[in-house]
Amino acid sequence: MEIHIINKQQIRRVxxxxxxxxxTLVTPTDGILDVIENGVLRILAAALILVIIYLIIILAVTxxxxxxxxxxxxxxxxNHSLYVEYGDLFNCGPSGERKNIAFAGNRCFDAAVDDDLVxxxxxxxxxxxxxxxxxxxxxDAVNEEIQSNLLLHEYDKEMLAAKDKRxxxxxxxxVGSVAEIKGLQxxxxxxxxxxxxxxxLRARVEKGDYIKAIAxxxxxxxxxxxxxxxxxxxxxxxGADVGTVNDxxxxxIKTIELYKDETDCDIHIVVSDKEERLGLLNLKMx
Numbered sequence: 191m192e193i194h195i196i197n198k199q200q201i202r203r204v205x206x207x208x209x210x211x212x213x214t215l216v217t218p219t220d221g222i223l224d225v226i227e228n229g230v231l232r233i234l235a236a237a238l239i240l241v242i243i244y245l246i247i248i249l250a251v252t253x254x255x256x257x258x259x260x261x262x263x264x265x266x267x268x269n270h271s272l273y274v275e276y277g278d279l280f281n282c283g284p285s286g287e288r289k290n291i292a293f294a295g296n297r298c299f300d301a302a303v304d305d306d307l308v309x310x311x312x313x314x315x316x317x318x319x320x321x322x323x324x325x326x327x328x329x330d331a332v333n334e335e336i337q338s339n340l341l342l343h344e345y346d347k348e349m350l351a352a353k354d355k356r357x358x359x360x361x362x363x364x365v366g367s368v369a370e371i372k373g374l375q376x377x378x379x380x381x382x383x384x385x386x387x388x389x390x391l392r393a394r395v396e397k398g399d400y401i402k403a404i405a406x407x408x409x410x411x412x413x414x415x416x417x418x419x420x421x422x423x424x425x426x427x428x429g430a431d432v433g434t435v436n437d438x439x440x441x442x443i444k445t446i447e448l449y450k451d452e453t454d455c456d457i458h459i460v461v462s463d464k465e466e467r468l469g470l471l472n473l474k475m476x
Contacts, residue, residue, distance in 0.1 A: 263443060266453045272446055274439065279313060279460045280320065282421050290415055290455075291373060292380035292407060292422040293317060296393055298350075299340065299369050299383060300358040301333035306391055307358045313423055314381070320374055333359070336369045336381065343367070345383075355387055362386065365399040366406030370414065380414070382407045382425065400432045404445050408453075415455035423460055435461065 260275035275282065283289055295314040300307040303315040303322070310319060321327055327335070337359075346364040367383035384403045385393035395403070404425060411420050424439050426432045433441075442459060 260458075264447065264450065266446075266450045266455070266457065268454045270454060270456045272443065272450070273456065273458045274443075274461065275458055276461050276463055279421055279423050279462070280316070282458060282460055283419055286376060288376040288418045290378045290380055290411070290418055290420040291317070292382065292411060292420055294382045294384040294403070294425045295369075296385045296387060297362045297365060297367065297383040298355070298359040298387070299333075299336045299363065299367075299381060301329050301336060302358060303329075317373065317379060317381075324374055332371065335371045337361075339369045339371060340367060354389060356389075356391070365395075366403040368407060368410045378418075380407065380410060380420070384425070395426075395432060397432055400426055401441070404442060405448070408442075408445050408449050411455070411457065412449045412453040415453070417455050419456040419458060421458045421460055423462065 259277065260273055263272040263274055265271050279291065279293070293313045295308070301318060302308060303310050303318050305315075308315045308318065310316070318329075318332060321332055322329065340363060345367040347361050350360045350362055352360065363383050365383060369381045369383070371379050371381065373379045382403055384400070385395045388394055407422075407425070422442075424435050425442065426438045427435055432438070439459060439461070446453070446457060
């Protein structure tokens with residue numbers, strides 16, 4: 191299967207020439223200009239007609255695309271589906287829905303939202319802040335919950351020296367590790383260990399590790415979703431910076447397809463309105 195994401199400009203051109211071809215079949219368009227004898231004016235009038243038609247198509251495509259917030263990509267197992275949609279990751283789906291929310295963090299699984307280890311404006315930081323601000327668990331409790339869950343999976347890990355990471359947890363887990371903790375109310379968080387820190391605490395990931403991590407997350411979702419819808423952002427667009435939104439979403443879709451026959455939940459890839467707009471109507475699965 192090949193995935194094509196066609197931009198709005200391409201769609202407009204196709205629609206325009208298709209519409210114009212249809213009009214010329216049913217209407218003698220050249221006769222419309224017969225009343226204009228001056229050759230230059232005829233050319234200008236023809237150009238004006240084309241521009242007006244093109245602007246109408248632009249307006250129609252833009253309005254309809256903005257109204258279309260979700261698209262089904264393909265079927266998964268047991269009558270479930272993969273969707274791509276625009277929205278807020280933490281406010282998608284019906285109110286009160288039991289759901290899983292998957293997102294990426296660093297491989298030390300730090301829980302301190304201090305704009306040093308974990309950025310407060312990143313999805314990882316927003317997720318943890320939601321827990322802290324709710325008042326049920328503090329940073330230490332969440333950190334303990336994360337570490338306890340990681341131990342259940344027996345992931346490979348290494349100990350870092352304090353000189354290599356000046357703060358936070360010093361145990362770094364293998365790429366693709368997933369920590370599962372309780373979110374708010376009916377939420378379950380799947381935190382993907384994706385990035386590592388350099389000495390300046392800048393999050394980094396190699397493309398090979400990114401590929402491995404996404405596959406590991408999708409496999410985890412297929413194993414642990416419990417049939418509940420799973421929502422995830424376009425992973426890798428934050429500090430990891432491993433590709434464009436278009437490139438990453440295509441890779442995520444391809445990876446999910448590998449596990450589609452064993453994934454017993456709906457999966458929603460949620461594209462933030464702040465990110466590059468893909469034009470969901472232009473997402474074609476061939």
